[in-house]
Amino acid sequence: MHINPGRIRAIRDGEAHGPVIYWMSRDQRVSDNWALLYSLDIARRLNEALAVVFCLTPRFMGATAEDRSYRFMLDGLKELEKRLSGLGIAFILAHGDPGDVIPSLIDDSRAGILVADFSPLRISRTWKSMVAGRTEIPFHEVDAHNIVPCWIASQKQEWSAHTFRLKIRKHLAEFMEEFPDPRPPPRPWRESVDNRWNAPADQDAPSWMIRSGEQAAAAQLERFISEDLDLYASHRNDPTRDVQSGLSPYLHFGQISAQRVALNVMAVGGDHSEFLDELIVRRELADNFCYYNEHYDSMDGMPEWARTTLDDHRGDRRDYIYSHEELECAKTHDDLWNAAQLEMRIRGKMHGYLRMYWAKKILEWSESPEDALRTAIRLNDRYELDGRDPNGYTGCGWSIGGLHDRPFGERPVFGKIRYMSYGGMRRKFDVRKYIDRIFQMADQ
Ligand SMILES: Cc1cc2nc3c(=O)[nH]c(=O)nc-3n(C[C@H](O)[C@H](O)[C@H](O)COP(=O)(O)OP(=O)(O)OC[C@H]3O[C@@H](n4cnc5c(N)ncnc54)[C@H](O)[C@@H]3O)c2cc1C
Helix, strand or coil, X not given: CCCCHHHEEEEECCCCCCCEEEECXXXXXXXXXXXXXXXXHHHHHHCCEEEEEEEECCEECCEECCCHHHHHHHHXXXXXXXXXXXCCCEEEEEEXXXXXXXXXXXXXXXXXXXXXXXXXXXXXXXXXXXXXHXXXXXXXXXXXXXXXXXXXXXXXXXXXXHHHHHHHHHHHHHHCCCCCCCCCCCECCCCCCCCCCCCCCCCCCCCCCCCXXXXXXXXXXXXXXXXXXXXXHHHCCCCCCCCCCCCHHHHHCCCCCHHHHHHHHHHCCCCCHHHHHHHHHHHHHHHHHHHHCCCCCCHHHCCHHHHHHHHHCCCCCCCCCCCHHHHXXXXXXXXXXXXXXXXXHHHCCCCHHHHHHHHHHHHHCCCCHHHHHHHHHHHHHHHCCCCCCHHHHHHHHHHHXXXXXXXXXXXXXXXXXXXXXXXXXHHHCCHHHHHHHHHHHHHX
């Protein structure tokens, strides 16, 4: 099986003897998963068994077992367990901190090699260095999330989509390849596995609720391509039309591969460059930012010009200042903002165009840019199904901290940060229609 070696890097090299463990984290799927394909390839070469391990921590970046995103993830993992078992691959749902759980699983199973998928986020990097420090077997990392592996797309933090686009284009032809089908490993896992699932599935979900899992993700992609793709370029900024793909929760949990999305979109023909630019350039730029900037979720990580201009306007009078709780409960004077906040709370996904407005108003109504960024990230991570993602830190940074953007005309509070107004939104789409729709949803 050919897997481009550029997708893989060794956290620790060495010769492998024994079963293979794929520690799955960010890429929670069977189909189109380079980390799984690579693990299967090693298992075949070693004539060994393979287990996929997922570590369930009681809290993950502020999410608890009661949260919708946690349930969404568990529903997806249950489907994954079935699909893996159909391929003769054991799935172990381990409970606890990966820094403890993975090393003891390696000991118990006498595993010969560990494979992990890639994430640029702090928590994942900390876990990996803990695991590396407590184990001795070879440990490889595969970027199964990005089309062009993050470390190949660019070797430094890029300052704009423009500079990144030029770099990523050079590598796209090489990495935009079809995936082979996963085939069963040569041997079964020795120990039998009986997973403990501690959260019930969401039985009575309303129709607008986003369904979890690889099958739901594939169906959403098919629906988007047949119904909305042709309207994307012209109507994607109209929240009343909702022609966005709706794929971000699936991409976030790795229930669908961005490369699969790109391949299927390109296969239908026509010019879909606007969509592909968001999916490839903007999404992979977010990974680039979080990978190369350790302050990705604070004002310290924002560009110098933006911090300076925001500093200059620190003392400006704010017409409204809202507390975190007032914002969380959608209790502002602005009915559009309240509706967007409600959409996020109820559905777990705010329309993309409103996310910019939403975050910029938080800057306008907070005591300081630092407070604004903290609040936006906290709400985004808590309520968006696609939250806790490089796209979220980058989106909040773009809106509030001028990240990947340029200076605009100077105005109070914002300085030279790009501004968005209620009037501007009204000129773009039927604000009343959107608000009414969200309040109807809230009444259901
Ligand atoms: C303040 C703010 C917060 C955001 N928080 C998140 C978040 O937590 N998680 C998240 O996935 N996206 C986030 N975004 C980016 C974007 O709004 C969402 O990815 C998009 O709205 C998701 O809906 P969709 O899948 O239907 O998008 P589509 O428009 O159909 O786009 C397809 C895919 O392209 C990618 N994409 C689209 N726009 C962007 C963008 N601006 N930056 C990076 N990737 C993009 C996403 O992976 C998306 O799923 C945020 C943007 C802002 C301004």
